[in-house]
Amino acid sequence: MNKNYEHKETEAEIYAEWEKSGAFTPPSGDDVKKTGQKPFTVIMPPPNANDPLHVGHAMFVTIEDILVRFHRMKGEAVLWLPGTDHAGIETQFVFEKKLAKQGKSRFDFDRDTLYKMIWDYVHENSGVAIDQVKKLGASADWSRYKFTLDPEIVKEVTKTFIKLHEDGLIYRGVRLVNFCTKCGTAYSELEVDHEEREDKIYKINYGKLSVATTRPETMLGDVAVAVNPEDPRYKNLIGEKVTLPLVGREIPIVGDAMVDMEFGTGAVKITPTHDQNDWDVAVRQGWNMDEIVLNHQVIGTKGKMTANAGLYEGMNVSEAREKIVTDLGSALIETKPYTHSVGTCYRCHRTIEPLPMKQFFIKVKTLAENALKSLDTEESVVMGSGHDKILRHWLSNLRDWNVSRQIVWGIRMPVWYKDETKTEFVVSEMSPGKGYTQETDTFDTWFSSGQWPVVTLKTSKQGDFDVYYPTDVMETAYDILPFWVMRMMLLGIYMTGKSPFKCVYLHGLVRDEQGRKMSKSIGNVINPLELTDKYGADSLRMALVMSTTPGQDSNTGENKVRGMRNFGNKIWNAGRFITEMETPREGDSKSEGQEIVDGVRLPRHSAPRNDEFTGEGNENFKTKLQEVQKELTRLLEANKVGLAAESVYNEFWHWFCDESIENCKSGKVSLELLKNGYKSFLIMLHPFVPFVTESAWKEVFPQEGLLISANWPKE
RNA sequence: GGUCGCGUAGCUCAGCUGGUUAGAGCGCUGCAUUCACAUUGCAGAGGCCACUGGUUCGAAUCCAGUCGCGACCACCA
Numbered sequence A: 001m002n003k004n005y006e007h008k009e010t011e012a013e014i015y016a017e018w019e020k021s022g023a024f025t026p027p028s029g030d031d032v033k034k035t036g037q038k039p040f041t042v043i044m045p046p047p048n049a050n051d052p053l054h055v056g057h058a059m060f061v062t063i064e065d066i067l068v069r070f071h072r073m074k075g076e077a078v079l080w081l082p083g084t085d086h087a088g089i090e091t092q093f094v095f096e097k098k099l100a101k102q103g104k105s106r107f108d109f110d111r112d113t114l115y116k117m118i119w120d121y122v123h124e125n126s127g128v129a130i131d132q133v134k135k136l137g138a139s140a141d142w143s144r145y146k147f148t149l150d151p152e153i154v155k156e157v158t159k160t161f162i163k164l165h166e167d168g169l170i171y172r173g174v175r176l177v178n179f180c181t182k183c184g185t186a187y188s189e190l191e192v193d194h195e196e197r198e199d200k201i202y203k204i205n206y207g208k209l210s211v212a213t214t215r216p217e218t219m220l221g222d223v224a225v226a227v228n229p230e231d232p233r234y235k236n237l238i239g240e241k242v243t244l245p246l247v248g249r250e251i252p253i254v255g256d257a258m259v260d261m262e263f264g265t266g267a268v269k270i271t272p273t274h275d276q277n278d279w280d281v282a283v284r285q286g287w288n289m290d291e292i293v294l295n296h297q298v299i300g301t302k303g304k305m306t307a308n309a310g311l312y313e314g315m316n317v318s319e320a321r322e323k324i325v326t327d328l329g330s331a332l333i334e335t336k337p338y339t340h341s342v343g344t345c346y347r348c349h350r351t352i353e354p355l356p357m358k359q360f361f362i363k364v365k366t367l368a369e370n371a372l373k374s375l376d377t378e379e380s381v382v383m384g385s386g387h388d389k390i391l392r393h394w395l396s397n398l399r400d401w402n403v404s405r406q407i408v409w410g411i412r413m414p415v416w417y418k419d420e421t422k423t424e425f426v427v428s429e430m431s432p433g434k435g436y437t438q439e440t441d442t443f444d445t446w447f448s449s450g451q452w453p454v455v456t457l458k459t460s461k462q463g464d465f466d467v468y469y470p471t472d473v474m475e476t477a478y479d480i481l482p483f484w485v486m487r488m489m490l491l492g493i494y495m496t497g498k499s500p501f502k503c504v505y506l507h508g509l510v511r512d513e514q515g516r517k518m519s520k521s522i523g524n525v526i527n528p529l530e531l532t533d534k535y536g537a538d539s540l541r542m543a544l545v546m547s548t549t550p551g552q553d554s555n556t557g558e559n560k561v562r563g564m565r566n567f568g569n570k571i572w573n574a575g576r577f578i579t580e581m582e583t584p585r586e587g588d589s590k591s592e593g594q595e596i597v598d599g600v601r602l603p604r605h606s607a608p609r610n611d612e613f614t615g616e617g618n619e620n621f622k623t624k625l626q627e628v629q630k631e632l633t634r635l636l637e638a639n640k641v642g643l644a645a646e647s648v649y650n651e652f653w654h655w656f657c658d659e660s661i662e663n664c665k666s667g668k669v670s671l672e673l674l675k676n677g678y679k680s681f682l683i684m685l686h687p688f689v690p691f692v693t694e695s696a697w698k699e700v701f702p703q704e705g706l707l708i709s710a711n712w713p714k715e
Numbered sequence B: 001g002g003u004c005g006c007g008u009a010g011c012u013c014a015g016c017u018g019g020u021u022a023g024a025g026c027g028c029u030g031c032a033u034u035c036a037c038a039u040u041g042c043a044g045a046g047g048c049c050a051c052u053g054g055u056u057c058g059a060a061u062c063c064a065g066u067c068g069c070g071a072c073c074a075c076c077a
Helices: A007-021 A029-035 A055-073 A088-101 A111-135 A151-166 A216-221 A276-285 A289-296 A307-312 A317-331 A365-376 A387-396 A445-449 A452-458 A464-468 A478-496 A528-535 A537-545 A558-582 A616-637 A641-665 A671-685 A690-700
Strands: A039-043 A077-081 A170-180 A185-187 A192-205 A210-213 A224-227 A241-243 A250-255 A267-270 A332-345 A353-362 A381-383 A415-417 A471-477 A501-507
Touching: A007 A111, A007 A537, A007 A690, A029 A464, A039 A055, A039 A452, A039 A464, A055 A077, A055 A111, A055 A471, A055 A501, A055 A528, A055 A537, A055 A616, A055 A641, A077 A464, A088 A111, A088 A445, A111 A528, A151 A170, A151 A445, A151 A452, A151 A478, A170 A276, A170 A289, A185 A353, A192 A216, A192 A317, A210 A216, A210 A267, A216 A307, A216 A317, A224 A276, A250 A267, A267 A276, A276 A289, A276 A353, A307 A317, A317 A332, A365 A387, A365 A478, A381 A387, A387 A478, A445 A452, A445 A478, A452 A464, A452 A478, A471 A478, A478 A501, A528 A537, A528 A558, A537 A558, A537 A641, A537 A690, A558 A641, A558 A671, A558 A690, A616 A641, A616 A671, A641 A671, A671 A690
Parallel strands: A039 A077, A039 A471, A224 A250, A381 A501, A471 A501
Antiparallel strands: A170 A185, A170 A353, A192 A210, A192 A332, A224 A267, A241 A250
């Protein structure tokens, strides 16, 4: 054996051997039914198909691989199903940036051409993420690999929408949507960020009263002024009318409890087409929303003023604001600096424009109630401090889910229109007949990934869904809890009646050694591949999970990885010690026929020490080893990966190496027993550091087959 | 404004279904090297487990409050 463990000489070869051995691929569901094996399922969170790996991916690969290898060694039918996500908006955004560099925009191409271009682009890159996941040692079943745009997946996802529609859970309606005029698409409430902005607040005289606003340009679309019905200053004015400055239109004063008497002037201009609150007020007033949208939408999807804006038509929003502020003249009473938070596009960070649009919504109320129920009954359990409460909070306050996106990169909605006005629609997988045209919108990416555990298993091998669903552990970062985990619960329960996972393991975000967020501008982003290259995949894996707690952020840097590289070397060298003890060296007089005293073969360099050896050392060794195995098994059964890693690390280094090997040298523990203990430790360490343990296994136990398929010690 | 989390050795973090001398990594001090590993070993320094009060025979661990830090959510026009 080499003096030091050289990861570069072994990793690629070992991974290929594992894959070739078939250890990654469990039997089909139908075959498992016959054998009665216990199933264990993990669905891999699908990385974006065109994304290079970041440290977060390394984190989920490590944790999931640990659990998966552990259960596989226990003899269960373990399915770890990998896949990639088309990541609609993300990917289209990246692609459009690429187009922009060539001086082009998406509007230069028709739908089909654009789709084809993005498809090619994604497929050029899609191997990258997968290769990198493999480099980290992921023992996933690549024969069951899925992509969200695989035809069979698209079909299942589409069928779900059709079923939702049949069950009356889909509606199409004009609502205010969060629209990014730059990205040209609407978003769900979750995709909107909020940023503090330094702005101005304007007080404008509307005649009988004045209003305060940060968005004077929207006054062109005002339909009313609202006051609090309890407000002594204004309650008598309710029912009267004021004249809108600049426009000259008469609008009513209405009462609505939403108005805060303390804020601003206590009177709010109501622009239903460009503000969610105002929309709600108009709905409460029972007004005709179609009419309001038709006549009073003053901002369009490109961020320019519409024909309803009269003189201001064609200006973009900020120009119109400036012009209006000037034109108001004496009607503008006051301008003050004002800091408030505004909704911004999570992708491009431009201000989100609330716009009225016809969109498809899923009614989430009953779906959310069922998800809450599965948390209450502990059908699904969340691991990660405080995040079960956060999930409950989300589920209790969810708005209907806007699933239409105005982009091409995604699954096209199975919605058909007969005539050009598109007032009537039919939901159907295929065109319902001649003359129908299909909706151009695609589904929100999370609509397909929200069905991931169900649709991957349903389209996999015979019987897979029956046996491998519900999955055992869903492991992902906590920052996509509402986007993904929650949606999987909503849709999974709807589709199957069962929550898609028994346990949600939420890992924390990985920060740099000083606890700072990783960002390109600071230059502190850890590239997992660089570290893997330098120190080996095992070292990075161990560094990521040692002493981490679900839901809690952790700080990691090169120092920690280096420390874990030393650990791998330690494992290797313990094996080297054993093989060297077993093979006497030439010219070493003491090694001729190693002495055997009371059944203990003494190491070749040690003098026999009959006086000390009583056999007690062996008994203590066996007892302790059993304790270690028991404890580690308990921790892994409970998915306590961080603690398990710490425990096995300490026991191996400080007990097995520091004490037991020394005891062996001095004849207190026999070499046979030590070797057996080493074997157990390689098995126990394997889920965490698979490469070095497999390498050492080959050297020390060459007759035993692959370690990945060895049996976990029974208690 | 609301919710959640965190404050333990110089640094980064475990431990917290309450129970023997509070742990690890890195760092630090001293010693050790022809006999697995210097990517090492041995020994050691270093902690009123944020603060205050409560429950208890007993609290880093449970409860309440205070202070400090962080995250998320939110329709203040």
